[in-house]
Amino acid sequence: MKRLFYFILIVIAVFCIQGKTYAQKKYSSPPWQIGAFGGIAQYYGDISNKAWSSKFSGETNYSFGALARHHFNPKVGLGLQVQYGSLYSAKPFKSDGTTSFDLQYDANFTHANLHAFLNLSNFFFGEKDRLLDFYGTLGVGHLWWVGTLSRISTNTVVRSNSVTAPVGYKTSSFTIPASLGVAIHLAPQLKLSLEGTMMTALSDEVDFYRDGYQYDILSYAHIGLNYFFGGAQTKTKKLNAPKTVGKWEPEVPIKVTDYEIFKDSPQTIVASTPELKLPTPESRVPTQSATSDYEFRVQIYAKTSPIAIGKAVYRSVKFDYPIVENTFNGLYRYSTGTFRSYAEAEAYAHTMQSRGIFDAFVVAYRNNQRIPITEEMKNRK
Template sequence: MDKTITKGLLFFLLMTITGINCFAQINKEEKPFTSSWQIGAFGGFAQYYGDISNKSYLKKFSGETNLSFGLMVRRHFDENFGFGVSFNRANLYSVKDFKADGVTAVNLEYDGLINHFTIHSYLNFSNFFWGYSERTLNLYGTLGLGYVSWTGSSLRNSQTGAVVIDYSTAATNNFKNSSVTFPATLGAEFKLSSNLKLTFECTLLTLLSDDMDYYRDGYQYDIVTQTHKIPDFEENIKSGYPYDIVTLTHVGLSYFIGGQKKQKKERMLPSENRQYEPVFPINVIDYEVYNDPPETKKKNQIPALTIATPPKEMIVTKAIPAFEFRVQIYAKTQRIQGQLAVYRNVTFEYPIQENFYNGIYRYSTGSFQSYAEAEAYAHTLQNRGVYDAFVVAYRNNERIQITTEMKKN
């Protein structure tokens, strides 16, 4: 094993995981999503590439492809980054009949069973490069650090079936039954619903070991062939991969928990800063009259309120100001006959006046010389249940807009 390469890969993985998680924390306040959990199960097939292998990817489908399955749990810090753990169990099978020259017979087959545990960092390529969107398809990748064991594996003579070496005799022959791994994954995620996703991914699993198939070099196997008396096994076999490799292709289902979009709360102004006079025209809502709710206490008898009809001719005297403030309590496209039934249980200290303008009947009460007095009375009526009460201004019984100077009175 090349110690320089190993140290370089470990350093690269550490910096990648640290950088991704630091970046996620830095941008946490700027992202519109809360963190979420992803739980998934997957299944597919596995293929082995190493010393006991001389077939390409497609050719391995003719007998050298076995089942693989596993589970995964992942924490998403935001819509881009995540960190997770997974477990994978796979069967491996590979045959090598000839050496690289295609003439010299080898006649070995590897039958393996691996258990693989990994921790990994996650990056959503679609959101990272093109911005977040509610896509049906997202592309992603993972990079991790793992541990794999292949107890239960064996190397046999493909002609006779005789066991050359297996996990029980590996230590005696200076072979290991486990290794550190570097898994790298590329995947696609299809949205089935807001929480359920279908995933398709391919993983390249690189072992920091050449011992998975119990085949390392000619000297090692010269000892083995003498022990097991397998003929025609040359001492100078030098071909093969420096590290064993496993490819995993999986289809899975994942369920997401949490991660809903944060709702931006509207900031409410203090009551003293709220503007009760609408700046733009408002739509008039026809209120429905409902039956009184069940009462728990005896009501005070309130005399019926009558609507004062404004006089046809107003006598202007010096005592009448240029304008007055009122509190509007109701508006309707049809005229109300008699008392306001919708507010028949509300006490009003002043008569209710009716004004008609632009096809709308407006009903207001009170007559105040200062805006502060009118606003205080509007709050009083709101507390009594007249929630739409707000301050308006009239001049000569005609509605006018309230200005900043008028509020200073």
């Protein structure tokens, strides 16, 4: 069992290393968790021969505690838990049901553990928002107890460490706790947990009695309330171009917004404008010839319903230009960038492919309407 204890320590270390490596690539949920829990505890050892259901008649006591946990990513995490509770168990007869045993055990305990956390729902079925998430934990810990072993018939104390430790008996032990639970989402940062735990003490002396199975066992059932916090989930939400973007940053969003709001073609607007005002915008904004004629963009996604680029898809991709949405016959097309030449757009399409958008390709737009690309357009410098 001690080998298993050290093996679990190694597993926890591997969880930390893999979790940190993954977290550098992608993270989409609050990383920190704190919580409090309460419930029941039962004892299984030498001073016990009842099934778990029978223990609800007088041999089930309280248990409560708190935890803190860091989630490296939506699948794995590492936590620290502290717990306090009480135990009671009585064994009037041996397993044959007739031979007198006449012992009872009453104790209080404190348990602290370090554990690895695995979100089973995200691990097996993919990362997504669910009402219920199933999870498991496995850890190593240490148990301290203060208890009294006595005769049922006379209440005579056989062994106790309430004043001094019994000679030849331990009063603490390393443990291996394992849990299974379900988390219920109450709010974006609040979850209710229902959890069952089996804690194996690496000692046969929790009840101050050595016999039979060499490891005493405690079991718990808890209800907990957990709060999640941390701002890492906002890292990929902003899709606007960075401050270092060139001349397209101030003009492309303005042009696209105008096209999205005003559906009339520019020719109609020009026809209603006095001739004397036509030269003014040309001299003020000489760089508009690319967009007033046609422009090249890089299409990155298309879908029959709207989708949030950078949130629902491509959360880990860095975009250098704003994302533009265009609709046509119920199809939502998403493109980025604005280029005068086909070669520039093609180079940026390759950049997007290298960042993980393998279907990125060059498209052309005139007046915010997609048009076919001709050889003459490709050859324009």
